[in-house]
Amino acid sequence: DGGITQSPKYLFRKEGQNVTLSCEQNLNHDAMYWYRQDPGQGLRLIYYSQIVNDFQKGDIAEGYSVSREKKESFPLTVTSAQKNPTAFYLCASSIQLGGAYNEQFFGPGTRLTVL
């Protein structure tokens, strides 16, 4: 089955630690995205990538980093510089950025909690 997988489902981090969230897709999509979701705030875009080896900052990129070395993979690192990282993180992909092909497919999410 084609889709997006995220791991782990739950992640606990101590303050000062960096953690990496995994996102893999087998849909052959060019574009991939990372969102952060907090209660009552909808989805906020962290980073996105239109093609391999290229990515752009979204609305709330500070304290996060990404890489796009393979088309299928778009890992997100939450660094110690992110002051309030506890949230639900969603990865998504689409055929391309923008337009009718911007229908995004979402993974099941990773819930990160800082202890």
Next chain:
Amino acid sequence: AQSVTQLGSHVSVSEGALVLLRCNYSSSVPPYLFWYVQYPNQGLQLLLKYTSAATLVKGINGFEAEFKKSETSFHLTKPSAHMSDAAEYFCAVTRNTDKLIFGTGTRLQVFP
């Protein structure tokens, strides 16, 4: 700049009643519009999308939405609510070369 506004962060209906979730958009060019549903602790799932073909769009689970350019609206409806419809619903807008912009969501509660 484009944006989307969802009126009402919470909507409650009785089982069997009409569901109406409101979405208004702002875009200087013809937009593409989407409705997504999210069940607790899950990712988002596409309900339906408008891509400038028919203005009345039918989606999954009996939902539909009508694009009204004169009102800049794309409200989501379902004639008869079911308990399983309880979830959070997000409206989103994009243009040809832009990122998808999401509304803040509407939580739907269905009472027996």
